[in-house]
Amino acid sequence: MATEGTVAIRLTEVEAYAGMSDPGSHAYRGRTNRTAVMFGPPGHVYVYFTYGMHWCMNLVCDAEGTASAVLLRAGEVVRGHDLARARRGATVADRELARGPARLTKALGVSGDLNGTDLLRQGGPLRVLAGTPVPDNMVATSSRTGVGGAGAVHPWRLHIVGESSVSPYRPAVPRRRVRTR
DNA sequence: TGGACGATTGACT
DNA sequence: GTCAATCGTCCAT
Numbered sequence: 001m002a003t004e005g006t007v008a009i010r011l012t013e014v015e016a017y018a019g020m021s022d023p024g025s026h027a028y029r030g031r032t033n034r035t036a037v038m039f040g041p042p043g044h045v046y047v048y049f050t051y052g053m054h055w056c057m058n059l060v061c062d063a064e065g066t067a068s069a070v071l072l073r074a075g076e077v078v079r080g081h082d083l084a085r086a087r088r089g090a091t092v093a094d095r096e097l098a099r100g101p102a103r104l105t106k107a108l109g110v111s112g113d114l115n116g117t118d119l120l121r122q123g124g125p126l127r128v129l130a131g132t133p134v135p136d137n138m139v140a141t142s143s144r145t146g147v148g149g150a151g152a153v154h155p156w157r158l159h160i161v162g163e164s165s166v167s168p169y170r171p172a173v174p175r176r177r178v179r180t181r
Numbered sequence: 182t183g184g185a186c187g188a189t190t191g192a193c194t
Numbered sequence: 195g196t197c198a199a200t201c202g203t204c205c206a207t
Binding site for chain 1: 186187190
Binding site: 033048051 | 200201
């Protein structure tokens with residue numbers, strides 16, 4: 001059955017977000033109902049809804065009380081291709097299944113109801129597992145995607161060199177729709 | 182209470 | 195290459 005089973009991915013691209021000191025972070029303005037998870041204990045997921053249709057997924061890393069998050073931007077599906085493709089579309093190529101933050105959550109079947117899930121709890125709906133360490137010389141850094149202004153100064157986007165599942169870089173776009181102001 | 186905007190994607194020219 | 199879709203959240207009245 002296509003709606004059951006497990007999809008596993010190997011992360012190939014992430015972005016780091018600090019809390020109160022990072023203008024690019026949702027937690028920059030302090031703790032709100034939405035960002036409460038980021039201020040919580042590490043090992044939990046912060047899932048947020050954006051653009052009226054997409055879910056993005058972060059791992060909380062720092063100690064409880066300190067906002068922090070690592071956005072999972074892209075990954076390579078290593079298990080559960082059929083299920084991932086059932087969620088993403090029958091014609092989607094393997095490397096496209098989780099190439100991009102919203103695509104990644106869709107391939108994994110993650111949505112807002114998993115916000116705050118403990119990734120370290122055995123038997124939970126989501127798990128994070130230790131994989132093969134990536135050598136430093138295979139990791140490249142760049143400015144964060146879609147983050148402009150003062151938040152762009154941090155080269156906190158990390159990706160594995162040569163990985164075809166890394167999402168294409170897009171510079172921050174101020175706002176396309178023209179509004180009178 | 183109202184309005185602007187977003188850690189994006191996919192469709193279209 | 196450009197642009198619309200779509201709605202939760204947050205800030206300014």
